[in-house]
Amino acid sequence: xxxxxxxxxxxxxxxxxxxxxxxxxxxxxxxxxxxxxxxxxxxxxxxxxxxxxxxxxxxxxxxxxxxxxxxxxxxxxxxxxxxxxxxxxxxxxxxxxxxxxxxxxxxxxxxxxxxxxxxxxxxxxxxxxxxxxxxxxxxxxxxxxxxxxxxxxxxxxxxxxxxxxxxxxxxxxxxxxxxxxxxxxxxxxxxxxxxxxxxxxxxxxxxxxxxxxxxxxxxxxxxxxxxxxxxxxxxxxxxxxxxx
Amino acid sequence: xxxxxxxxxxxxxxxxxxxxxxxxxxxxxxxxxxxxxxxxxxxxxxxxxxxxxxxxxxxxxxxxxxxxxxxxxxxxxxxxxxxxxxxxxxxxxxxxxxxxxxxxxxxxxxxxxxxxxxxxxxxxxxxxxxxxxxxxxxxxxxxxxxxxxxxxxxxxxxxxxxxxxxxxxxxxxxxxxxxxxxxxxxxxxxxxxxxxxxxxxxxxxxxxxxxxxxxxxxxxxxxxxxxxxxxxxxxxxxxxxxxxxxxxxxxxxxxxxxxxxxxxxxxxxxxxxxxxxxxxxxxxxxxxxxxxxxxxxxxxxxxxxxxxxxxxxxxxxxxxxxxxxxxxxxxxxxxxxxxxxxxxxxxxxxxxxxxxxxxxxxx
Numbered sequence: 001x002x003x004x005x006x007x008x009x010x011x012x013x014x015x016x017x018x019x020x021x022x023x024x025x026x027x028x029x030x031x032x033x034x035x036x037x038x039x040x041x042x043x044x045x046x047x048x049x050x051x052x053x054x055x056x057x058x059x060x061x062x063x064x065x066x067x068x069x070x071x072x073x074x075x076x077x078x079x080x081x082x083x084x085x086x087x088x089x090x091x092x093x094x095x096x097x098x099x100x101x102x103x104x105x106x107x108x109x110x111x112x113x114x115x116x117x118x119x120x121x122x123x124x125x126x127x128x129x130x131x132x133x134x135x136x137x138x139x140x141x142x143x144x145x146x147x148x149x150x151x152x153x154x155x156x157x158x159x160x161x162x163x164x165x166x167x168x169x170x171x172x173x174x175x176x177x178x179x180x181x182x183x184x185x186x187x188x189x190x191x192x193x194x195x196x197x198x199x200x201x202x203x204x205x206x207x208x209x210x211x212x213x214x215x216x217x218x219x220x221x222x223x224x225x226x227x228x229x230x231x232x233x234x235x236x237x238x239x240x241x242x243x244x
Numbered sequence: 245x246x247x248x249x250x251x252x253x254x255x256x257x258x259x260x261x262x263x264x265x266x267x268x269x270x271x272x273x274x275x276x277x278x279x280x281x282x283x284x285x286x287x288x289x290x291x292x293x294x295x296x297x298x299x300x301x302x303x304x305x306x307x308x309x310x311x312x313x314x315x316x317x318x319x320x321x322x323x324x325x326x327x328x329x330x331x332x333x334x335x336x337x338x339x340x341x342x343x344x345x346x347x348x349x350x351x352x353x354x355x356x357x358x359x360x361x362x363x364x365x366x367x368x369x370x371x372x373x374x375x376x377x378x379x380x381x382x383x384x385x386x387x388x389x390x391x392x393x394x395x396x397x398x399x400x401x402x403x404x405x406x407x408x409x410x411x412x413x414x415x416x417x418x419x420x421x422x423x424x425x426x427x428x429x430x431x432x433x434x435x436x437x438x439x440x441x442x443x444x445x446x447x448x449x450x451x452x453x454x455x456x457x458x459x460x461x462x463x464x465x466x467x468x469x470x471x472x473x474x475x476x477x478x479x480x481x482x483x484x485x486x487x488x489x490x491x492x493x494x495x496x497x498x499x500x501x502x503x504x505x506x507x508x509x510x511x512x513x514x515x516x517x518x519x520x521x522x523x524x525x526x527x528x529x530x531x532x533x534x535x536x537x538x539x540x541x542x543x544x545x546x547x548x549x550x551x552x553x554x555x556x557x558x559x560x561x562x563x564x565x566x567x568x569x570x571x572x573x574x575x576x577x578x579x580x581x582x583x584x585x586x587x588x589x590x591x592x593x594x595x596x597x598x599x600x601x602x603x604x605x606x607x
Contacts, residue, residue: 085553098314098318100315100316100317100318101315103315103316104311104312104313104397104400105312105396106393106396107389108391109389110389110392110393111387111390112377112381112382112386112390113382114326114377114378114379114382115322115326115377117319118318118325118326119315119317119319119322119323120318121316122318122319122321123317123318123319139273155561168254182418190350
């Protein structure tokens with residue numbers, strides 16, 4: 001794309017902090033993108049669930065918080081003010097999905113594609129994020145990208161004892177892409193370089209994560225949120241996708 | 245010395261035990277050899293009727309063992325649609341003891357399943373569980389991967405289960421002449437193509453059925469010596485017979501042979517018991533009250549009575565069991581509620597009885 005920067009709104013929960021930090025600390029810089037952050041953490045009121053789509057705008061009861069996150073600019077969001085909306089972190093709980101599929105130990109590919117498709121559609125279809133996306137899509141003509149909650153840090157040892165093959169993630173990502181494509185959105189898998197053993201986010205991308213509301217670092221044993229390097233990796237993928 | 249009949253209890257005499265009793269007062273039908281505790285992992289396999297056991301166990305908070313459970317984040321309706329949670333492994337109905345032996349031997353590596361696939365409208369079906377995947381599998385590889393997962397689940401089941409309940413369903417089956425294996429249903433019914441040169445009808449006899457059942461149970465016991473077995477015979481008549489006989493007489497033969505095998509095997513082994521669900525449903529004393537209008541499907545009241553008899557017999561023999569999780573034992577009250585897994589619910593939930601497909605051929 002040439003000309004004016006692509007106006008992008010990154011919407012989500014606490015996980016968008018990694019992306020915001022990437023920009024704030026200079027890990028990510030791309031003049032082709034004009035990025036706004038807008039989100040509510042789980043510790044704030046009803047968290048992401050407080051976000052609703054009403055009268056053509058994204059609104060929330062946590063106006064002070066979203067104003068802070070958006071650097072004082074937005075209490076509500078009109079999707080039409082942006083070329084693209086990126087839902088990050090509040091969409092697919094990837095670790096939960098993988099854990100559930102691997103609970104009996106077998107490869108994800110033991111399940112038929114049809115079963116995975118129906119099961120994932122049933123699981124995600126009623127999620128708050130999917131409902132929001134569906135409602136926005138009915139009137140919004142820009143692009144909607146969906147970026148999942150990252151896999152837990154390898155320090156969590158959540159999947160220890162279970163070997164996960166690359167093909168399993170490929171299958172899941174294919175199905176997730178199909179699901180979101182059917183709803184007019186695009187699935188953006190977690191960047192490959194951030195994943196180790198096909199089941200964790202590398203500690204290179206998880207240690208030193210910071211909450212959305214401030215600069216105090218998470219405790220060392222915080223395995224869910226990622227750092228600015230992770231944010232840079234995701235933003236780079238967002239930029240590449242939006243250029244395509 | 246007087247007659248040995250003089251000292252027999254009243255249950256030994258038809259007049260006092262049956263003729264002079266109201267049907268629901270008929271008691272002492274089962275003297276269990278061993279207990280079923282709520283902490284036991286109880287696995288179930290067999291014909292359609294076996295599904296009632298799993299439903300009833302779950303309704304009473306017993307630990308029905310699902311060794312091939314659907315991912316817990318998926319909706320129960322989705323799991324049910326794809327036949328998860330019906331039997332302890334996703335085998336579909338197992339109608340014959342030969343089929344049981346096949347599954348057990350394949351799972352334990354004592355034999356290898358054939359690589360035959362059935363194809364219909366571009367989709368692939370497993371000849372040994374043709375209804376397991378609605379609409380068939382997308383590819384042969386997908387089908388084989390799924391079956392491997394099932395075999396792994398059977399191994400898991402055999403290692404961990406404390407009790408194994410098997411319901412014998414049929415004596416009639418279809419065999420592959422070259423490979424000698426038993427199909428779940430006749431090729432050409434659910435999928436596949438019938439080939440009269442390759443596919444042969446066989447009505448298994450007493451000796452064959454007993455041999456296959458013994459082989460299956462011995463293989464399981466070699467793997468897991470602690471398992472106790474409970475055999476039942478399905479009271480559901482045949483949908484159809486390929487024996488050239490009237491379906492009523494064919495049913496009588498089939499159920500008689502299966503009943504005889506189950507009884508013979510249970511009498512011979514300490515770790516095998518027989519539960520008379522067949523008699524409860526079919527005996528003249530109950531006057532056919534437990535059958536639907538089609539004289540074949542078992543009414544919910546029949547299933548309820550069968551399971552009530554099961555649990556009350558255990559209670560009488562071994563005393564009240566504490567429910568799993570330490571809840572109070574209100575079990576018998578729960579037994580009065582309609583049991584899930586009855587015919588209407590099976591149809592509503594899309595549980596497919598492969599044998600039922602034969603009805604489509606009736607004129």
